[in-house]
Amino acid sequence: MLESLLAVGGLMLLRDSVEWEGRSLLKALVKKSALRGEQVHVLGCEVSEEEFREGFDSNINSRLVYHDLFRDPLSWSKPGKALPGGPLEALRALDKRTVSGPATIALDSLSWLLHHLPCPTLCQTLHALSRQDSCPGDTPPGEQVRVLGLLHEELHGPGPLGALSSLAQTEVTLSGMMGQASAQILCRRPRQRPTHQTQWFSILPDFSLELQAEPPLESQPRSDPHTPSVDPTTHLTFNLRLSKKEREAKDSLTLPFQFSSEKQQALLRPGLGQATSHIFYEPDAYDDLDQEDPDDDLDV
């Protein structure tokens, strides 16, 4: 799954934390892109160029185009030398530079850029970077620009994190267990449901990626059910199941409010063979036995 990540263009966020660092994964992905023959641009802000290039062979180092913001971020020495205008201009220069062919841009790191630039500006610039402006319409997947951004998620609040997540096509969150690193990959393709995947991996000293299977889980302390399971269906005072005969008897029973034909016949033939019901009444002392209608004198 991690290999197919590079096939998708757009912005990829690598969220790391103090326990599980992400720069080695970033370098591994950079090495993979370089070996594929793509142009790779690296904007270095947090570590020096020597430290970033450490561990790469010479052929990969020759393919990397490094833009250094670490040594002189505010361009105090020799104005106009390397990158005037600060990080924003550096990003815009990257946008204009990648004209032909597939390219990968690695931002090391987005956290540094978030601290130096206002968040909406950074989002707009990243969006412009990851869109392919030159070819209108659908570009073939191999031709797109990929932006890999390293983000230290403990340095920011939920606001900037949420804003960058909504922009990103892929989000890789690094975590792990017992010394084994894992990546939780959330892939958001437009108009499709996002896919979630967990991939265990390790990075070899020469920064090549090795995928691994899930490590076996330790036996976790399970709470044994000390209480013996009681079957509630024993010792009941009523029947839970019906036998066949009982079911037939139940189905053939006519309910009191069902208007069946027998009832209809019985109502249509009153008094045939049936005892008519009498009402026996003894008048009370206060009862008025006058049979006249008391409403007769009303002029209605």
Place this chain on the structure above:
Amino acid sequence: MAAAGTSGTGTGSTGSVVAAASTNNVTSFQRRGPRASGADSGCSRLVSIAGTRRSVRNGQLLVSTGLPALDQFLGGGLAVGTVLLIEEDKYNIYSPLLFNYFLAEGIVSGHALLVASAKEDPADILQKLPAPLIDHSYKKECDEDICGHKMESDIKMKIAWRYQLFPKMEGGPVLSSGFGHDYDISKRIPQELIETSKWHGFFLPEKISSTFNVESCSLTSGYMKLLQFIQNIIYEEGFDGSNPQKKQKNILRIGIQNLGSPLWGDDICCAENCDASHSLTKFLYILRALLRTSLSVCIITVPTHLIQNKAVIARVTNLSDTVVGLESFIGSEKETNPLYKDYHGLIHIRQIPRLNNLIYDISDVKDLAFKLKKKLFTIERLHLPPDLSDTVSRSSKQDLAESAKLLGPGCGMTAGGKKHLDF
């Protein structure tokens, strides 16, 4: 009598007094009719614009949102001159569908369109609109659904036999006649329909200048440009009645995507106490003023799940007329809940306007869920079973903590702060 005699020259009918009065301009009575003399403002012609209808409750001019089911729950349709705000779902999968339905309905009804976005080119958005569906194929699909339901419920009720006479609570979509249209999401809209329609696009990265200056006014420059663009279109095309030569009145449908996201230059999604926190609210206020004075309807999608300050969400809701919230089940624990297994998310109708009315036009159905089938987006009533658990009346501590989230200092907020401190 003498006066009638002298003024009655040439007119002998009983209406002669009235006609004479109008020629002499003595009284202000004017005859109402199709051949009325005098100014046009004297008679009120009921304007009939394609794709609209009058509400049966208060005579308001309504347009369809593109989804007949949603029209039904919004009181018949969207009133002209109002704003429909859609609160986006978390991964922004279903709100673009509602947006596209609105625009597709505009194209099919012949309305003018204005599409504004900071993320996608408006031309691309128009290419991806759904195709209108021919009526009989959709009816066939609907009938198949109903037949399937009928087979299951053929068992006659023996004890509760009175309920057999009741209508079935199907909750299916209402097939209205002529007002809304049905769309097929799996097909794209035919190219000739787009070409014959009149549309204007506003794509922010093209319009904004490359120098990011600090804005002195309180409106972000992106919003300011969008408002000016909308105002120009309304004025030039005559939607506000300013161009008297226009014979055929038409509706302008405005669609603004992802308003309030950082791509518009607004930082309400990024920080809680932001500098330009009134930018979006001012924009909505001015937009609504523009809409009220012209024949236009607007749909806006806002990522409210990203907005950090709850007060801003409340203000944005109050400044819009109709507010519909989408909540999708993807990634939440509701996905595995057996109650919701047939549906893809919930729809909350949070607000309905009270236009020229004393009462709100809300329906009595509050639990609505939506489902995205291969070709359709359906909204149905959610039948919830009664809650018989122990914790029915007690609200959980987690909910209380989240609703009482205080505004903390900006840099002190650490990520993943769902736990609350219990003093």
